[in-house]
Amino acid sequence: MLRRKARRVQEDDDPLDAAQERRVRAVLALGGVPQADLPDGVQQVRLRLLERAAKGDEAPRDVSAWAAVVASNLAMDWHRAKRRQERVGERLASLRQLEHPSGEDTSVLSLAVAQGLDELPDQHRQVLVLRFFADLPVRGIAEELGIPEGTVKSRLHSAVRALRDRLHEDEVV
């Protein structure tokens, strides 16, 4: 019933606008959700938003931030459920065109970052994407994930340090 309602609502009033949907897709993809499953993931986010409304909960103050957190959790669930996880680095390498203003050097850098992302523990990857892609503040991440701020900082610190070390070792920066 919820799916039928979702379809009806989607036709009349999509809870996610185009930009938000795009952002959700990106967070899912950065979290390792395979390309083919991205539409399903976006739909899951829509449904969560509708469920929230159906329960009478207040709408999120920042739908984009909320949707990004939900998407990042979904990405982690995807991996935990042993569904096929797409390595971001491989997916990026297979793309024929990568829009880079500065050409090949930037492409090498993007691949290195993508490969570094793949090597991060899921929880570190999640907070990294929420902080530096979805631009959530540390406090916001902590509140949404229901974990202490110190934990968020610790995970971010570990993630960024690992990526920095990798990029410097690879001599791409």
Place this chain on the structure above:
Amino acid sequence: MTAERNQYDGVDALLAAITDEPLPEAALADAAFMAEHRAATADVALLREQLGIIGHALSQPEPQPEPEPAPKPVSSLRPAPRRHPGLRALAFGTLATAVVATMITGLAWLVAHNGGMNADSSSSADQGAKTSVGSAPADGSATPGALADPELYVACSRLLVEGTVTEVKPGSDPRKRITLAVTRSYRPAHGPADVTVVLAAGAQPAPRQGQHVLVGVPKGSDTATLWVVGDDAVATDSAAIVEALAGPGTTTCPTG
């Protein structure tokens, strides 16, 4: 405030850059800390930029594969001989495109493209462009391009030459005009030393001065439908042309 080694209140330069919170006065006065903070801030900015690029790239919908063209094979065509792989034409553009010119008798000319445009096709001219199209796939599921029949292609060509690209000029439309110093002319048998042909937009590999190429233009057309680049590829396809020319010559072009 306590200043542990490279930290102020438990916050090192990297964490300060990550959280983007205001720095304490003592940290601001610490030159070494500030140098580290600047480096960390730059790396964080780079990471933010890269995540944006990667996220944008990965969230694009996958391009839909080009629908397979539906050629109308003519029963009078002889099957492509298996003695050689057949002539190859290059894919035009990164997405497969099909150009069909329907001749009077209903023969569909195809410049079939595969989707395999990858780094190989941008390799140096000497290595040869191996984007191979026009040959029948193993399962026979798709109609081979017209270039799978060298005799027919030769019969229907008004120009078929091998040479070196001496000039590449943009045309008035997206096509390019290529001038070749001809090293060998198959059609006509004795052609001029230099020829200029029109190459379709998006031809791959992109034409460049100095390339060793094999080019073919069919009768009734002004645009090349055969564009083979590189020593190896040209040698193979030239051999097929030579063999076709040495044949009985019974193949005629349906268009006359």
